[in-house]
Amino acid sequence: MTFCQISSRLACETPLRAAGPRRPLVPDPQPKRDFPFNPLRGRRALEQTRCKRYVFGFPGGFRSTSSDSFTTPDRGGPSVIAPNLASKLPDDQRIVITGVGLTAPNGNDWHSFRQSLLERRSGVQPYEIRYFGKTLAGVCDFDAKKYQAKKEIRRGTRAGSVGVYAANEAIAHSGIDWENVDRTRVGIYVGVTEHGNVETENEIFVIKGFDYDTSCWSHHHNPRTVANNPAGEIALNLGITGPHYTIGAACAAGNAGLIQGAQMLRLHECDLALAGGTSESIHTFGIFASFNSQNALARHPEPSQASRPFDKQRNGIVVAEGGCLYTLERFSDAKARGAEIYGELVGYAMNTDATDFVLPNPERQAECVELALKRAGLAADDIDIVSTHATGTMSGDAQECAALRNVFGDCRQVHINNTKSYIGHAMGAAGALELAGNLSSFRDSAVHPTINVEELDPDCELPGLVLNETAEAPRVDYILNNSFGMLGINSVVIIGRV
Secondary structure, eight states: OOHHHHHHHHHHHSOSSOOOOOOOOSOOSSOOOSSOOOOSOTTTSGGGOOSOBOOOOOTTOOOSBOTTTOOOOOOOGGGSOOOOGGGGSOGGGOEEEEEEEEEBTTBSSHHHHHHHHHTTOOOEEEEEETTTEEEEEEOOOOOGGGTSOHHHHHHSOHHHHHHHHHHHHHHHHHTOOGGGSOGGGEEEEEEESOOSHHHHHHHHHHHHTTTTOGGGSOTTHHHHHSTTHHHHHHHHHHTOOSOEEEEEOGGGHHHHHHHHHHHHHHTTSOSEEEEEEEEOGGGOHHHHHHHHHTTOBOOOSSGGGSOOTTBTTOOOBOEEOEEEEEEEEEHHHHHHTTOOOOEEEEEEEEEEOOSOSSSOOHHHHHHHHHHHHHHHTOOGGGOOEEEOOOOSOHHHHHHHHHHHHHHHTTOTTOEEEOSHHHHOBOGGGHHHHHHHHHHTHHHHOEEOOBOOOSSBOGGGOOTTBOBSSOEEOSOOOEEEEEEEEGGGEEEEEEEEOO
């Protein structure tokens, strides 16, 4: 039986928790609770919770019950992970992360990126781009020639180079015997916000110098601008002959790439997936001009303080480039080769606001989070870290906080943070990079803070916000990663400790 069949049947047989009235989805710094605050985590003191909780017949597990009769067997104290639906699947349907490759404005590998977050090092710097002029951006400084010849770089795109670098780093980090991998069975699934703007702007700039003579237009333009380009450049570089394509999902694309990779592994369309997101957005003046026209482009005299989600004085987005790809494998394959496993994809969801081109809908965002929890077989108070999407806009941050307050308003042990405050908004790579920033917490229990919050906006108050100083969690078993985008696309992934 497949993951979808199992999770759908179980979810239909028994709801995750008893239905109750939905709290209003409006910013509320002090939300009302419909039952007394429980200071302990749901999986560690479940008998004190009034709401019903359902766990679907896990070995030694629980039955549907209420607080009056709820008991939990001795499962070894806090070292035990709350069971999830993925753990009920056959090993060849469980999807795990075995490698991480990335470049970010403040780190060119997973370790250095993590250290920058824990040490509160920003990657935002002054930046100037033609036509628009001086601004701020998150700029990567990886060595493209580490994995590409000069000719490849010249013929290709910046997004392709970011993807090639991240893919090679992920494969190396996974420890897989790449020379003996059947490359017909490798799939490439790369999330992008957009592709082709940079290359088209460059060509127009070139022919302007020739009185717009289109005979000077590069013959490389078409392969540079096709939508599958970043994934295709990875395939060419690594000799991968399995499926490759990009997933256009606005700023939800990093999560969407992960979800697509997992689905293709479960369908046995591939045996190894390179999945995540990439962005070259800072190389198009159009994105700066457009955000500026929306009054949504961040400004600050100190570049490192410009990206400031949740702060009362936030004034917009810092545009960033970057990329992060994961090697995903079936649990059975990872175990067979003795791979080190960094986390398991235990739940995910995508939905749509269908309300506005740019303004988010917090009710739909909350529903996306709840759907991911339901598919994972988890309750909100099972989540240890929530990685927020917040970009630093006045409306977007407040609306996401309203959505999170509706789901996590009574979960006082959850830790909520943000990574864009360090690197800016890496668009199609944002979700994948932000997950990578938190993934090490399974091992060290540290939760990096949101930086640059000098005065918390009351509309952004949430239980468990980690601000300006690193927090230490008792233990991290589940990370929930939010990633939302224009035209109302929402995505959520939940990664569990293995």
